Amino acid sequence: MKIISGGVCAAKGFKAGATRCGIKESRTTDDLAIILSECECTAAATYTLNRVKAAPLYVTMEHLEDGVARAIVVNAGNANACAPDGMENARRQAQAAAKLLGVEEDRVLVASTGVIGQRLNIECIEENIGNLKLSDNGSEAASHAILTTDTKVKSVAIEFTVGGKTCHIGGIAKGSGMIHPNMGTMLGFITTDCNITHEMLQIALVESVRRSYNRVSVDGDTSTNDMCIVMANGLAGNEQIDWQNEDFDKFYQALHEVNVRLARMIAGDGEGATKLITCTVKGARSEEAAERLAKAVCASSLVKAAMFGADANWGRVLCAMGYSKAPFRPEYVTVSFSSSVGTVMVCDHGYGLDFDEDLAKQILLEEEVNIDVELYEGEEKATCWGCDLTYDYVKINGDYRT
């Protein structure tokens, strides 16, 4: 398995591109992206569990009923959620892309991101989609076009081997705010040339999403538009993966590596964030308990504010674990902070240690900080990701609509 370039165009037979339609007037950059496979793909998706779902999610669910797709069309600048004419406009978005690409409408999946509750300007998409040029190296343009308040592009690609054949898998994502996925995800689009059935693809995606995007929290708000799609066109020529054999495991590892890397990028680039927080809970009785504890730590406003201030206020870590509803014995717990600068243990068996405050400060001033918790109760563990809570988060969200 090795990291390569190319994003969603790294796999054979995939093209991508982007253009500016003017969906949100104040936005001067591209706001519409398309990812296309030259042949039919098996495809799988996970969606937000928010009871309020955006219209494009319903259209994508319909179009994916047979597990087959050719393309994804994504716009930024408007979420098309709780919006007038939502379903009609999401369908028109698929139709416009289908016409441009010369494919059937139900082979096109739709995703949107942006403000909730305002009508999508579908007319400007229909007028301008013709300017969108697809190419083998269009992933970067597409990865920029899907961003909103993100400050960095999220893209990764991997080369791996299945049954003697070289396969490729790549993805792009957007995150930033309203990030606390629940069995769905932020927007994530993955392409692969690996040959795999729809059923196996869906199993791999659900399992991997659970352990990657669903372990990220930026602000505890689960979006109405979360969606992760994977398309597999089979052009790598490997024997089709149709059960959970060794080939499936290899594919899963590559897919999961892509998803974890994108998830970490999303956490580190959360709205207003200055650093990536990684919390690992070890020694738990179950993976679920470890995950709940780690997620409560990453989602705690007080832990996040302390990380912004590089303050080794470990009491807030224990406090967040305490209200997570996961079982653990506070009197067993150790807590350490670490980064590239070093490691400092701050809590042993539930009590504070007399630690080196200067070293702790240096550790916490880094851009990637780890909070490591050991429960001494079992063998299970889980890692979750988040970011710090900053003035800029408040600034960005105090007046997002203007």
Added chain:
Amino acid sequence: MKIISGGVCAAKGFKAGATRCGIKESRTTDDLAIILSECECTAAATYTLNRVKAAPLYVTMEHLEDGVARAIVVNAGNANACAPDGMENARRQAQAAAKLLGVEEDRVLVASTGVIGQRLNIECIEENIGNLKLSDNGSEAASHAILTTDTKVKSVAIEFTVGGKTCHIGGIAKGSGMIHPNMGTMLGFITTDCNITHEMLQIALVESVRRSYNRVSVDGDTSTNDMCIVMANGLAGNEQIDWQNEDFDKFYQALHEVNVRLARMIAGDGEGATKLITCTVKGARSEEAAERLAKAVCASSLVKAAMFGADANWGRVLCAMGYSKAPFRPEYVTVSFSSSVGTVMVCDHGYGLDFDEDLAKQILLEEEVNIDVELYEGEEKATCWGCDLTYDYVKINGDYRT
């Protein structure tokens, strides 16, 4: 029922006072308070459900096993949670107060608030507690001494009638950060001269706390030290309330009025807050569903940041309801914002209205803002309270320990 002055000294036979012990060196104001009844009281309490509980909670639980108490001793500046010698120091705190007051140690209840994980300086309490003077008008001093990052004193008292006898009930509280109570509360201390059994007092307290403090969220973090205590000394001379009769209802109404008023004060004075947010969800199938929905709205970082920016971003309200896990039909919902300036409906049947943005801005610039949601599904409703998310919240919590 009428509002009176006097706080925890409004009820007959209660005295209070405060002094400075120097528990936290940088604090120059009083940090120790005592509330005393001249005779024995029935007493009831609720505690945080956080799995990590501070030592004083365990001592208070022990001392309340027989439902009888005389006094409460409270310190600010140190939570005595996850702290070395925690249990021993909480006991010494009760002993020091008992000695000063000339009462049995197990008649003294203990509460603490402040930083987690550092040893309580019990020696300075033992040395200085002798300076504490109790008086009939000592409630104000006590209400100041229990504050941490609070900016305002929280105090209320009410006169009411039970069985022809005039009764009084009053309370003081502290809130500010780490506020998201779960069947417990922030620190709240209530005194009354009403004659009521321990059992009835406990029933009334649990029911009222569920509908007052437990409906407040400042930052989603449930503290290790939450506790609400009510002491009733019976000096009003009413016939003892020993079952849920009409007298109980009158007492409950007075107690609940005190708790709701304190809860609102706590929400409006949340860390860094500039305004009180009140979310009422009506037309629900159950009170529990209404409460979940209203609480999700009040706890959403994105809603809170929008309120700070006076931005009528109602999509975030619907989004928060959507992930609350309570049932409702988005396509039925209406959402309005209101304040003393007026009312504006922003969402009707799940879709955005073309509302007056200038009026909405004026409404949201007020210090008390209401978010009113109608579900059109049933007859039940619930109200929850919160505050906006501001730069100052981040500032206060970025470096709280220093």
